[in-house]
Amino acid sequence: MTPVPPVPLRSPASYLASASPPAVAHSAAAGNGANGRVVAPALPWNGRYYDFIAGGGAREPAPETVAQRLMESRVFVRLYENVMRPFFVRVFAGPNAGAPTPAEEAKLYVDLLAIERGQGPWLDMSCGAGGFTRGLAEARRDATVVGLDISGQMLDKAATQLAELSNVCLIRADVHELPFPDAVFTGVNNAGSLHLYKDRDTVFAEVFRVLKPGGTYVVSTFAESRRLLGRVFTRLTGVRRTDLPALPEHLARFGFIDYDVRRYGDIFMARVRKPA
Numbered sequence: 688m689t690p691v692p693p694v695p696l697r698s699p700a701s702y703l704a705s706a707s708p709p710a711v712a713h714s715a716a717a718g719n720g721a722n723g724r725v726v727a728p729a730l731p732w733n734g735r736y737y738d739f740i741a742g743g744g745a746r747e748p749a750p751e752t753v754a755q756r757l758m759e760s761r762v763f764v765r766l767y768e769n770v771m772r773p774f775f776v777r778v779f780a781g782p783n784a785g786a787p788t789p790a791e792e793a794k795l796y797v798d799l800l801a802i803e804r805g806q807g808p809w810l811d812m813s814c815g816a817g818g819f820t821r822g823l824a825e826a827r828r829d830a831t832v833v834g835l836d837i838s839g840q841m842l843d844k845a846a847t848q849l850a851e852l853s854n855v856c857l858i859r860a861d862v863h864e865l866p867f868p869d870a871v872f873t874g875v876n877n878a879g880s881l882h883l884y885k886d887r888d889t890v891f892a893e894v895f896r897v898l899k900p901g902g903t904y905v906v907s908t909f910a911e912s913r914r915l916l917g918r919v920f921t922r923l924t925g926v927r928r929t930d931l932p933a934l935p936e937h938l939a940r941f942g943f944i945d946y947d948v949r950r951y952g953d954i955f956m957a958r959v960r961k962p963a
C-alpha cells in the first residue's frame with residue numbers, strides 16, 4: 688500500500704504528461720489534504736521511495752556528463768561515501784585546503800540549517816546515498832527530512848542505509864522540477880551537487896519556491912580553480928564549477944538574502960535565506 692507522504696506532494700508536469708493512466712495532482716499533507724482528506728491514488732510509490740521519474744512511465748533521463756553517468760553506476764555508488772566522495776573532495780579542494788571530514792561536514796549542515804531550532808520539514812536535495820540525510824534526520828527525530836535524488840542507484844542505497852529512520856522520506860525526482868507545492872520546507876540542504884545541474888537558474892528558482900518565508904538554503908560545491916589539476920578534472924568529469932565572486936548576486940536575483948560563505952581551497956559552502 689502506498690504510504691501517506693509526510694509532506695505535500697505535487698506531481699511535476701513532466702510526470703503528469705508521461706503517467707499512464709494519467710496521474711492526479713496530489714494535495715496530500717500529513718493527514719490534512721486540501722479538503723481535509725488525503726488524496727493520493729496515483730502516487731508513484733515503489734516500496735522504497737516515491738519515484739516521479741520511472742513511476743510515470745517516462746524514459747529514463749540520459750546522463751549528459753561523465754560525472755552524471757557515475758551517479759548511476761552500481762560500483763561507483765557502492766564505493767561513493769567511503770572512497771569516491773572523499774577522493775573527489777580532496778582533488779577538487781586542492782592541497783592543504785582544510786576541507787571538513789564527512790563527519791565534520793554533516794555537523795556543519797546541521798548547524799548552518801539551524802536544525803535544532805527550526806520546525807521542519809527539511810529537504811536534502813540531491814541526497815545521494817543519504818549520508819547527510821542521516822545527519823539531518825538524527826539531529827531532529829521529531830521532524831521530517833526528505834531525501835530527493837534523480838539516481839535510482841543512489842536512492843536504493845539510501846533506502847537501505849536509512850531504513851531505521853522513520854522520519855526520513857525518499858523521493859526520486861529532478862531538482863529542476865521539484866514535486867512539492869510552494870513554501871513547504873524550513874530548510875533545503877544541497878551538498879556537493881550543484882556542479883551536476885544543467886540549469887542552475889531553474890534550480891535556484893525551485894529552491895526559493897519550495898522554501899517557507901524565512902527558510903534557509905545551504906549549498907556546497909566546487910569554485911572555479913586556477914590549479915592545473917583542478918581544471919583537468921573539471922574537463923574530464925564535465926562538472927560545472929561556480930564563479931564564487933558572482934554567486935551572491937546570482938542568488939540575490941532569485942530573492943535570496945543574507946549571503947554567507949565558507950571556503951576550503953576550491954570547495955565552498957554558502958548559506959542564504961528567503962525573506963521572512
Ligand SMILES: C[S@@+](CC[C@H](N)C(=O)[O-])C[C@H]1O[C@@H](n2cnc3c(N)ncnc32)[C@H](O)[C@@H]1O
Nearest residue numbers: 758813814815836837838861862878879880883
Ligand atoms: C556527488 S553526489 C552528492 C550526494 C550527497 N549530497 C553528498 O554530498 O554526498 C551528487 C548527487 O546529485 C544527484 N543529481 C544530479 N543531478 C540531479 C538532478 N537533476 N536532480 C536530482 N538529483 C540530481 C546525483 O544523482 C547524485 O546523487
